[in-house]
Structure formats: C-alpha cells, structure tokens
Amino acid sequence: MKRIFKKEKETQVVDTGAEEVAALREAVLDQKIPAEVEKILLKEIERLEKINPTAAEYTIGLNHIDYVTTLPWNRYTQDNLDIQRAQTILNSDHYGLDEIKERILEHLAVRQMKLSRKNTILVVDDEQITRMNLEHVLSKEGYEVSTADGGIQALAFLKDKTVDLVITDLKMDKIDGMALLERIKATSPSTEVIIISGYATVLTAVDAIKRGSFHFIPKPLKLNDIRETVKKALGKKTGLVEAKGPVICFAGPPGTGKTSLGQSIAQSLERKFVRISLAGLKDEADIRGHRRSYAGALAGRIIQEIRRAESLNPVLMLDEIDKIGQDFKGDPASALLEVLDPQQNSKFIDHYLDIPFDLSKVMFIATANMVARIPGPLLDRFEVISMSGYTIEEKTHIAQRHLIPRAMEDTGLSGFNLEFTQNALCAIIREHTREAGLRGLERKISAICRKVARRYLDTPNASRQIKIDESTVEKLLGPARYHYEIAGARDRVGCATGLAWTESGGEIIFVETTRMMGAERLILTGYLGEIMKESAQAALSYIRSHTEQLGLGADFFQGRDIHVHVPSGAIPKDGPSAGMTIAVALVSLLKDIPCPRDMAMTGEVTLSGRILPVGGIREKLLAAKTAGIKTIIFPAKNQAEIAAMDDSLKQGIKIFSAGELDEVIRQVLGQPAIDSASVSPLIKKSRQ
Numbered sequence: 212m213k214r215i216f217k218k219e220k221e222t223q224v225v226d227t228g229a230e231e232v233a234a235l236r237e238a239v240l241d242q243k244i245p246a247e248v249e250k251i252l253l254k255e256i257e258r259l260e261k262i263n264p265t266a267a268e269y270t271i272g273l274n275h276i277d278y279v280t281t282l283p284w285n286r287y288t289q290d291n292l293d294i295q296r297a298q299t300i301l302n303s304d305h306y307g308l309d310e311i312k313e314r315i316l317e318h319l320a321v322r323q324m325k326l327s328r329k330n331t332i333l334v335v336d337d338e339q340i341t342r343m344n345l346e347h348v349l350s351k352e353g354y355e356v357s358t359a360d361g362g363i364q365a366l367a368f369l370k371d372k373t374v375d376l377v378i379t380d381l382k383m384d385k386i387d388g389m390a391l392l393e394r395i396k397a398t399s400p401s402t403e404v405i406i407i408s409g410y411a412t413v414l415t416a417v418d419a420i421k422r423g424s425f426h427f428i429p430k431p432l433k434l435n436d437i438r439e440t441v442k443k444a445l446g447k448k449t450g451l452v453e454a455k456g457p458v459i460c461f462a463g464p465p466g467t468g469k470t471s472l473g474q475s476i477a478q479s480l481e482r483k484f485v486r487i488s489l490a491g492l493k494d495e496a497d498i499r500g501h502r503r504s505y506a507g508a509l510a511g512r513i514i515q516e517i518r519r520a521e522s523l524n525p526v527l528m529l530d531e532i533d534k535i536g537q538d539f540k541g542d543p544a545s546a547l548l549e550v551l552d553p554q555q556n557s558k559f560i561d562h563y564l565d566i567p568f569d570l571s572k573v574m575f576i577a578t579a580n581m582v583a584r585i586p587g588p589l590l591d592r593f594e595v596i597s598m599s600g601y602t603i604e605e606k607t608h609i610a611q612r613h614l615i616p617r618a619m620e621d622t623g624l625s626g627f628n629l630e631f632t633q634n635a636l637c638a639i640i641r642e643h644t645r646e647a648g649l650r651g652l653e654r655k656i657s658a659i660c661r662k663v664a665r666r667y668l669d670t671p672n673a674s675r676q677i678k679i680d681e682s683t684v685e686k687l688l689g690p691a692r693y694h695y696e697i698a699g700a701r702d703r704v705g706c707a708t709g710l711a712w713t714e715s716g717g718e719i720i721f722v723e724t725t726r727m728m729g730a731e732r733l734i735l736t737g738y739l740g741e742i743m744k745e746s747a748q749a750a751l752s753y754i755r756s757h758t759e760q761l762g763l764g765a766d767f768f769q770g771r772d773i774h775v776h777v778p779s780g781a782i783p784k785d786g787p788s789a790g791m792t793i794a795v796a797l798v799s800l801l802k803d804i805p806c807p808r809d810m811a812m813t814g815e816v817t818l819s820g821r822i823l824p825v826g827g828i829r830e831k832l833l834a835a836k837t838a839g840i841k842t843i844i845f846p847a848k849n850q851a852e853i854a855a856m857d858d859s860l861k862q863g864i865k866i867f868s869a870g871e872l873d874e875v876i877r878q879v880l881g882q883p884a885i886d887s888a889s890v891s892p893l894i895k896k897s898r899q
C-alpha cells in the first residue's frame with residue numbers, strides 16, 4: 212500500500228514538471244526573443260525534460276529560463292528628442308545650473324543630428340527588375356539605397372558596412388531570405404529586416420516575424436505598402452539610438468542635484484530611469500552576475516535593473532562611481548569598463564544569463580563626489596560635468612521655487628498659504644545646515660512643514676495662512692546648530708585660517724601652532740594625512756632656510772619643539788593645499804604677529820617658497836563666504852579660474868592672488884617678510 216502511494220506521488224511530480232516545462236516552452240515561443248536566444252532556451256528546455264523535477268538542477272534550470280524570457284529583449288521606449296521640451300523640463304525641475312543644462316542639451320542635440328542623417332537600405336533580390344524598382348522608389352523617398360543579387364553578395368556588403376534596413380526576397384539560391392535574416396540579427400541586431408516573397412504562407416510570415424523580421428510583404432509588391440512599411444521600420448529604429456561616445460559623469464558634493472538631473476534627462480527623453488548605487492561594491496559578480504552553478508546565483512545588478520525597467524534602453528544611473536571598491540573577489544571597475552565600452556557592450560555577457568545581452572542602447576550616466584577617486588580607465592570614458600555647491604542666494608531661490616512647494620505637498624499642506632521669509636530661509640541655511648548641496652535644507656524644510664501640520668491639527672480654528680520667520684525657525688528647529696566660526700573669534704598668534712576641499716564641499720580649517728622646550732621635533736596632530744604632514748615639513752624647512760630674510764634668529768628651533776595642530780581631530784584631513792596656511796601660521800608664531808582670523812588662504816608651497824595652484828576653488832570660495840571670511844588669498848596660477856567665476860560669487864569678499872610665499876606673509880602679517888629688494892609687487896587685488 213505504502214509503495215503504491217509513493218509511486219502515485221512520483222507520477223504526480225513528473226506530471227507537474229511536464230506541465231511547467233510545457234508552459235515555459237510556450238512562454239519562450241510567445242515572447243519576441245531574438246532567434247539565437249530562443250534556440251539556446253529551447254535546447255535548455257529539452258535538457259530539462261530529461262531531468263527529474265525533484266532535482267535541484269531542475270529548479271535552477273527552470274528559474275534560469277524563466278528569468279531570461281522575462282528580460283526586455285525587444286522592448287524599448289521611443290526617444291523623444293525634442294530639444295525645446297527637454298529644456299523646459301530641465302528648467303522646471305532645476306534652478307540655475309545653466310552651463311550644465313546647456314551641456315546636457317548639446318548631448319541631446321548630437322543624438323538628434325545623428326538621427327537626421329539619411330537612412331540606409333540594402334535591397335536583396337535575385338530578380339533584377341525588382342531590385343531596380345525598389346531602388347528607384349526608395350531613392351525617391353530620400354533613402355540611400357544599395358542592392359545585392361543574393362544572400363552571398365548581401366553578406367559580403369554587410370561585412371564592412373551596416374545599414375538601417377535590409378529588404379530581402381525569401382526564395383534565393385544558396386542563402387535564402389530566412390538564413391540572411393538570422394545572420395543579420397546575429398551580427399547587427401539593430402538592423403531591421405523586411406522579407407518579401409511571392410510564396411507567402413501565413414506560417415512562413417509568422418516564422419519570419421518570430422525570427423526578428425520587422426514585416427513580411429507578399430509579392431506582387433504594392434508601392435504604397437512598401438513605402439509605409441519602410442517608414443514604420445525606420446521610424447521604429449529612431450527609438451534605438453546607440454549610446455556611442457563618452458558617458459556623462461556628474462561630479463560634485465552631495466545634494467547638488469546629480470541624481471535629479473539624471474531623472475530629468477530620462478523624463479525629457481521619455482525613457483525609463485533606473486539607478487544602481489556602486490558605493491562599497493567590491494565583488495565583480497555584483498556587476499557581472501554569478502555563474503548558474505553557484506548556489507543562490509543571481510544576475511548582475513546591470514541586468515537586474517534592465518529587467519526591472521522592462522526596457523532595453525533606459526537611462527541607467529551608476530551612482531557614486533568614485534566609491535567603487537576592489538578586493539580578492541575581483542575588480543568591479545574593470546567589469547564596468549566592459550559595460551561602458553561601446554565596442555563590447557552590444558554583446559555583454561552576464562555570468563548568470565550566459566547569453567550575450569545588448570547594452571548598447573542603454574544611456575549610462577555616472578555620478579561621483581570626487582573625480583580624483585574614479586579609477587583612471589573608467590574616467591577615460593567619461594565626459595565629466597562638474598557641479599559645485601550653491602551660494603546662500605541660490606539656495607534660498609531653490610527653496611522658494613522647488614523645495615518648499617514639494618515639502619508642502621508631501622506633508623498635505625498644499626492648500627495652505629505657508630510663507631517662509633527670506634531671513635527665515637537664511638537662518639535655516641546658515642544655522643541649521645552646513646553643506647554645499649541641498650539635502651539638509653530639504654530635510655529641515657520638511658521638518659518645519661511636519662511641525663506646522665501637527666500644530667494646525669492641535670489648534671482649534673487655526674488659520675491656514677502661516678508665516679515662518681526667524682523666530683518661528685528657532686521655535687520649531689531649536690537653537691542654532693552651527694555658528695559662524697569667524698564671527699566673534701579674535702586674531703591669534705600662530706593660528707591661521709585655511710580653506711580646504713572635501714567630498715562634501717569646501718571647508719574652513721584652522722591651523723594652530725605652538726613652540727615649547729624640546730629636542731627640535733616637529734609634532735603634527737589632528738589626523739593629518741601623509742601629504743599634509745609633508746607640507747608642514749616643507750613649510751618648516753622653508754622657514755629654517757630663510758631665517759635671515761624672515762627676520763628670525765638662526766637658532767629659533769634650537770632646544771625647542773614646534774607643534775602644528777589642525778582641530779576637529781576626528782576628521783581625517785589631507786591634501787597639499789594647506790601648505791600655505793601652515794607656513795603662515797608658523798611665521799606668525801615665530802614673529803609673534805597675530806593672523807587676522809577673517810583672512811583665509813589656500814595653496815601648495817614648494818621648498819623654495821613658490822605657490823602652486825590648487826583644486827576646488829569655487830567650493831572654497833563658497834565655504835569662505837558662508838563662514839564670514841572677508842579676504843581670501845589664492846595661488847596666482849588659479850587666477851584665470853577665479854576671473855571666470857560669476858561676479859555674484861565674489862561679491863563682498865576681497866580676493867588676492869600670490870605667486871610666492873613671501874607675498875602672502877606680507878599680506879597676512881602686514882609687514883615685509885623678506886627684504887624689499889627681493890619682493891615682487893605681484894599681489895593683485897582682484898575685487899574690493
């Protein structure tokens with residue numbers, strides 16, 4: 212009895228297995244999958260039929276086929292390349308960023324230009340009269356038409372040239388229309404094929420379409436049918452512009468609108484938008500997928516996102532590409548190189564799929580905080596568009612136009628008359644956030660809206676007209692979290708103000724120095740990186756070798772230690788641009804002259820006292836303005852960059868540029884550091 216029961220159960224399992232496989236086969240045949248992929252899948256289904264449904268291998272195989280069939284092999288969205296419309300969308304979503312918007316529109320314009328070229332058609336037929344007729348009719352329509360007298364000549368032609376459309380006869384010697392269709396789809400999937408035949412049956416037509424042909428036209432040919440079908444086939448192609456050329460990479464501090472610009476680009480092109488965060492990604496399999504034999508194998512993130520987008524040509528954002536890692540499990544950056552390479556990505560092999568997938572229609576956009584951290588070969592593929600932080604004025608504008616209306620809607624206050632005064636917004640920006648971007652500001656505005664909603668519900672007969680001023684901000688958000696570092700601080704001996712550049716934008720740093728009895732050691736503290744330590748050593752060596760010119764005793768270091776400290780010791784600091792600040796702080800200490808607190812500087816110093824240019828000038832300028840700095844000293848070699856900056860950015864701040872350290876010392880400490888004969892009057896006052 213027991214035995215019979217077991218047997219019944221086994222037969223039941225085999226039955227359900229057979230049903231599943233049959234359903235799968237139907238799904239594979241139903242989907243518009245490229246013929247070569249369909250062939251592989253049908254073979255796998257055949258193999259599955261021979262496996263016991265209770266075996267693990269069966270489930271793995273079943274899941275794999277199911278996954279592959281649900282990929283968007285032939286599904287994509289039509290690009291909308293209307294530049295005017297794109298401009299309207301970019302402007303309505305983002306305030307300012309004019310230069311960046313212009314570059315995005317240029318990028319779209321290039322795509323449109325590519326589309327406006329003449330479409331190319333190859334007519335393949337063994338009858339000369341048909342070839343001549345089609346060539347005549349289609350050339351008149353404005354297409355560039357070539358002809359071939361059979362499959363062999365057509366393949367020879369397509370070896371060195373790609374065309375947009377092939378119109379081929381079905382019955383031909385040696386290589387017939389169907390074989391030609393398969394060969395074309397295998398080598399150039401984006402070429403459309405139309406089959407014509409005098410022997411058309413419904414079955415052959417269905418078969419041709421399943422194998423990837425755009426249409427099947429019976430002979431005798433009706434010219435209008437031909438014109439219409441060709442137009443449709445080429446119209447379909449416009450939706451699939453290959454994304455050749457450099458990939459856009461938005462680089463800048465967090466919250467400056469990189470992700471939202473990507474979304475706007477997708478919206479203006481009418482493409483789907485998907486995003487992959489690459490931060491901390493260390494395993495190559497995350498990009499390329501795991502092999503199927505691996506327990507719990509998955510496709511890579513690229514294929515997963517494309518499947519989720521249900522489109523072959525989404526805008527795929529590779530977020531935080533500068534945070535990509537590398538370890539013993541491989542190098543995801545090199546896998547990404549393949550993904551982004553237009554020569555290789557039309558046949559991208561994900562280990563899980565194990566079938567080439569065409570990524571050439573995907574529009575990749577990368578984002579990064581620090582360009583310097585992007586692996587070199589990847590950076591080579593990018594057209595970097597730098598985004599810097601916003602000024603307080605820009606932030607208040609963006610808040611009024613975008614952030615407040617959005618936050619009101621999100622918190623159910625859309626019908627309210629909620630007004631934020633200019634001073635209230637300035638107070639939020641200055642006292643409750645410290646950032647180059649807008650994330651914190653967005654959060655604080657949402658917090659205020661939530662509190663307003665709560666108070667409204669708590670107060671009977673409360674008015675829907677609400678004004679948020681400085682005092683309401685303090686009541687709702689509490690006391691100021693950040694203070695102007697400079698305001699109220701007094702000038703000190705041995706303490707200089709510097710400007711630094713971190714991935715979250717510009718920062719103010721203070722370099723403090725002191726001298727005490729010791730054994731001629733230079734002590735460096737404040738979590739300084741190697742480059743910063745070397746800058747400090749170079750600054751001290753410069754001073755030791757220029758004691759006479761600086762008016763210092765030759766023995767100033769004898770029996771003493773010098774300590775250089777950069778407060779906020781928990782935050783790692785590095786980079787060469789603090790060299791100038793360290794040197795000035797040391798001279799101030801040794802000459803006992805206080806440094807003005809509201810004078811900030813940045814620049815790399817060489818052993819001979821030359822000042823080299825530094826990066827992040829705009830960010831540093833923004834940070835200086837926010838912190839209340841009155842005067843800035845930059846390297847002379849950065850002058851062109853400063854001159855090109857918007858005047859509103861430089862308003863209210865004095866900017867000097869210097870090429871030699873002695874000029875800086877003179878400017879900051881207010882007296883000639885080196886005998887006047889050797890001083891070049893180079894300090895330039897660029898703006899009052």
Ligand SMILES: Nc1ncnc2c1ncn2[C@@H]1O[C@H](COP(=O)(O)OP(=O)(O)OP(=O)(O)O)[C@@H](O)[C@H]1O
Pocket residue numbers: 304305306307308463464465466467468469470471472530578580609613648649650653
């Ligand atoms: N110029 C702008 N105009 C209007 N809104 C903006 C602008 N820039 C940024 N925002 C808004 O600021 C918020 C943060 O922007 P987003 O998420 O795009 O920043 P991000 O640069 O991608 O940051 P991260 O580097 O952290 O990913 C979003 O709500 C975005 O809409």
